[in-house]
Amino acid sequence: MVTVRNVTRRFDSGAGQVFALRGVSFEVRRGELTALKGRSGSGKTTLLNLVGGLDRPTSGEIELDGTGLTRLDEEGRLALRRERIGFVFQSFGLIPILSAAENVGVPMRLRRVPVREREERARTLLALVGLADHAQQRPGELSGGQQQRVAIARALANEPSLIIADEPTGQLDSETGRSVMELLRAVVRSEGVTALVATHDPALMELADRVVELADGRIVEAAPGASAPGAA
Template sequence: MTQQQVSATAVTPMVVVRDLRRSFGSGARTVHALRGVSFEVRRGELTALKGKSGSGKTTLMNLVGGLDTPTGGTVELDGTDLTGLDESGRLALRRDRIGFVFQSFGLIPVLTAAENVGVPMRMRGVPAKQREERVRTLLALVGLAEHAGQRPGELSGGQQQRVAVARALANEPALIIADEPTGQLDSETGRSIMRLLRAVVRSEGITALVATHDPELMELADRVVELRDGRIAEAAG
């Protein structure tokens, strides 16, 4: 790759959303969740998406993550048009390029912390030795090296979300999508999770899109995008 190509990649946004629309239902009962949303997520940054309940945040996150398909418009991730992919293509993209962190943690109760972190790599067919080394590295990164053998029920909410962050990083994604990752945590634990996300964006060289309604957590973001009634209200930063 030439120096010119490297420079072009560095300034190209990780996520490009153009005139994105999503409607549910039909006729008089149609609900327009997104009404022509356009914005970008810059490479190597943590972008916070804010908005009241019903503003369309989760719908937008699902579309950016390839979990849903839009009624109209496009989503590009690292130069790939998600809206042009079939289901198998979106599945491969989610597995290889995106890490998800959910409000409810989403851990498998019967597996240990280490086993939960290793699940995405098992699905990708990563060799056992390489997988185990990556799991150790990630649990240390999120401060849970000593809790590798504990199951979710033996961990606090904050610790479970740290495991979820480690799992999201397992396959070295280009983008982390976190939908209200602190919603079930107390304020101090929530701040620690947001600081962790801020730290891993820097240390792992990845990009993050985080939906939150907490003003204190937004202060830790590089940029804030507001969604209001299915439209972008403002972008700051």
């Protein structure tokens, strides 16, 4: 599903050049939940931004389901993000004045999905994440775990092939965080999507099919997660 080949990302600063990624190569298999771990500053968010088409590498190649991201212009990357990638953020990223159902419907509005179809899809997705009874509540009326569930439903709105999540449990307590991660894993199975999740929580890595570790902008280890067949 995702192929990263010898990717480097360099930033220019007043003190010279800073390398966030140095020759990173790895793959994410279709239908797999891959956890990306590493200390703060290891390059996790930079790598997610590159895979998600939010940034361009200084060198190297990235492919998503056969499409070369590095060969797309800004308009092409925008279309790719809108149609094939769902994002889940640590800070939830919900619009405060909209209800849960309306937040889930935002990506479909951007694609001009008809109102009736949009509303039905939003209801279905909120039911999938266990929030069917909270569709009309606004983010401020929901707990942190519930808000992140809405964010996961929103990420699925346009039936993406890939979900990218950057520290999705970072603002949640450990029990709520684990339940959100379990939900994400269940969604990967039931919806047939692929997920790349950055996390620093060892308990959450146990739920992944595979764990890729970054340190100082380099891959230092790629291993099966505890939930992968034969991992034990």
